[in-house]
Amino acid sequence: VTLLSNPQDWVFLTRFCFLTDFGRLNFKFRYPKSRCCQNILLYFDESSQWPAVYKRPDKDCYQKESVLRPENNQVINLTTHYTWSGCMVESEGNEEMLNCVGGRSFRSVRERWWYIALSKCGGDGLQLEYEMTLTNGQSFWTQHFSADEFGILETDVTFLVIFATVFTLSCYFAYNLKGRQLLHTTYKMFMTAAGVEVLSLLFFCIYWGLYARDGVGNGSLKILGKLLFSVSFLIFLLMLILLGKGFTVTRARISHSGSVKLSIYMTIYTITYIILFIYEAEFFDPGEVLYAYDSPAGYGLMGLQLLAYVWFCYAVLVSLKHYPEKQPFYIPFFTAYTLWFFAVPVMALIANFGISRWAREKIVNGIQLGIHLYAHVVFLAITRPSAANKNFPYHVRTSQIGILLSSPKGMGAESFPHHAYGNSSFLGDSQPNFTELFSIHSDPVKTIDETVARKGQEVPRNSEHKIITTTADLSSTFAPLPPPIPPRSSAHSTPPPRLTSHFTEYFSMQRATGMGPNA
Incomplete structure (x- = not known):
């Protein structure tokens, strides 16, 4: 029950988007008979109705009532003389009270916004208690929802399941990457963004579920969901810029000036988001159907998004x-994230100017979640730890980054060695490849013949000035190995096992079957 006491003679109460056939308003109004007579006014969204009277200081109460059509039953007179108002006189102590309980059905050619106002033209203000229930049908999924909110709960539940799957896959991939020491900071940022997105959708689903039950919900849950949604977006945006700069792909760290610029940019972006939340909560007029990006802070966010793309x-x-x-x-x-960078501003402009207000919220909600899902799925695909993935970005292991960072200045402390991609280390199991754990590949590779031919000359080096060493070089540095000790003769003796193909035949200890030690 809401208590209204206002010195004005015309007051806006609420708005609701009704279906074409199932819209229903149930009301209870109670006020002193001495303050009779007050009216419920029902406006719809045609330009000659609500836009013609709301925020029009040049029109008085009588002029605002005059745009209503009596044949459409848009005025409910809260008196005992108007049968449909359901008003009855009740005594309360020494004062008589008008208690009005009734309802009204809404029918129109399409879903419409209806605006409910209260008036007492020429009187001494408004004072009453009221309670209103606005519904669309009897289904759990539609009853308490305005028509522009239809499908939001179902959409959020669907995307919650999908994002939970994406997050689970990212955790599985992270397990494989950690086993190969390729779990870098940027991938952890992606996992954090996906996890926060799941939490955001969880809070949204709880809020809309409670709202579907009683038509009120818990506003704190919705605010928390919006905050987490924004945090996920900011983390993902920062990760994209870092990857674009080569962090964990071509370099071990960002330069000092780059770190300062990133910090300033993300601080400005965060402050702008906070201003948008405050503006939406404090300055958005409930008498107008507005969109978050249809504000100065919203346009500022679109500008920052385009700056981030540059x-x-x-x-x-x-x-x-x-x-x-x-x-x-x-x-x-x-290519993929060029589309993503432009999708957010384009969606905001389309929502502001291209989508009908009675359908905006549900359409924008689906598009926004689809854009986020696209961004996460693309990143999950191009970073999957598979030998068939030629787009895999990482090639330096996490155990090598500390060594690179500790190298002297000017010796490549920030930049990684050149390498096409890192998927050659994926052997099909989840164990680290210890053979290549501390190796940095050099290209081109020298053959044994080339090395032998240059014996006695300067030590061969490749294009990165790294010394090339092969097994054939060892013969010029170390004394020959002593002859192998012949095995004891035994009827059950077995020949020594053949060494793996990773070793050359120069060091083979294999002997032909049936040959004696003097062969």
């Missing part, structure tokens, strides 16, 4: 210039 483009181009062998990762990465 930065992203520059960072990717610089990374490709210095590491052209990373094209299998960066080209699909850049």
